[in-house]
Amino acid sequence: MQVTETLNDGLKRGYEITVTAAELDAKVDEKLAEAQPEIEMKGFRKGKVPMALLKKQFGQRLLGEAMQEAVDEAMSEHFEKTGDRPALQPAVEMVDGENWKEGDDVKVNMTYEALPEIEEPDLSTIKLERMVVKPDEAAVTEALESLAENAQDFENRDEGAKAEDGDQVVVDFVGKVDGEPFEGGAAEDYPLVLGSGSFIPGFEEQLVGVKAGDELAVEVTFPEDYGAENLKGKPAVFDCTVKEVKAPKAAEIDDELAKKYGAEDLDALKAQISERLEAEYAGAARAVLKRGLLDKLDEVVKFDLPPSLVEAEAKQIAHQLWHEENPEVQDHNHGEVEPTDEHNRLAERRVRLGLLLAEIGRKAEVEVTDAEMTQAIMNQARQYPGQERQFFEFIQQNQEMQQQLRAPIFEDKVVDHVLEQADVAEKEVSKDDLQKAIEAMDEE
Structure with a gap:
């Protein structure tokens, strides 16, 4: 088996893989030898059919399978030897396949874009602020008044x-x-x-x-x-x-109102509201902190990006934004949406940060546990009351959907890992300050 480099331009790679006819023949013999003990044929006892007869009977049928296995093995050996990790599934094409006949060597062209070498920044040098908002009496009172209005x-x-x-x-x-x-x-x-x-x-x-x-x-x-x-x-x-x-x-704000919402008394309801508000503020503050972290990483980390990933991401962004601007179109039976320069810039940022977080997570051995995946599936299944079981089965059989659920969990765990290494200072702010930060983030 021979692998010859044909392209090395930036992250683009190309190789010609040659599997000799002798190697293919040996692979077929190997597969026949594995199957021989279980084969029965008229005139022969089980497992005693001569190899020559087996090859005549089944060799042609096994040739394609042997060819695929040989090419797959060559690709695996290549990636193990070079350390390359393809950004997308490599494109494999047989050379002069229409004229190939049994007894010829097999030649295939393999092309791909390699993932870049990513140098992880010194995370301890990244300085960030975590906004902290404590629920005040006015916020609790506002929430109580809203509950009273709903219980009118x-x-x-x-x-x-x-x-x-x-x-x-x-x-x-x-x-x-x-x-x-x-x-x-x-x-x-x-x-x-x-x-x-x-x-x-x-x-x-x-x-x-x-x-x-x-x-x-x-x-x-x-x-x-x-x-x-x-x-x-x-x-x-x-x-x-x-x-x-x-x-x-509006209902009176008293112990009776509290009991309507499952609390023992008004003080207990106020405590529940305060806890809920604190959790809401913390969630919003984390979103602001995460955006700040990603902005910092985008500033300090630079490396070549696989063009195919950027192109695919830009098309997805353009398509999604087009649908947001044309909500009346529910299907995808429309012309191709051409990405703009802004879409391409956003795609480059997303791909860069995605590859960086993936690399940090890989080196830190960050994993999404089965329990976390089960919880994510359960959260999604609640959107389909009465069909939870069918949804679970659908997810189990759909690798793409599993990846869509796993990706944000993995990203958040990597972000938490990075924040643990970074220099994060807490800063107490008002609810209005936090709201302005969220609005500013949405406008970008």
């Missing part, structure tokens, strides 16, 4: 008062299509919050301004995509009687 009740308005948007009206109604009542179109003492969007478009708006005791006919048209086939696009009239008009009233 309704109380009767003064007699003769008109219903406003956000009010609750208690109504009896009977819906009719073509003058005839339809199934599911009637109710008594129905509590409807105006502006909630829970009824057909146009229904709630016509109840704004009604008073208790009013009777009115609400005219609407069922949407074309309505669930009931017999009602799609049909005009309807609902005869309504307004029985009560109620204004929203």
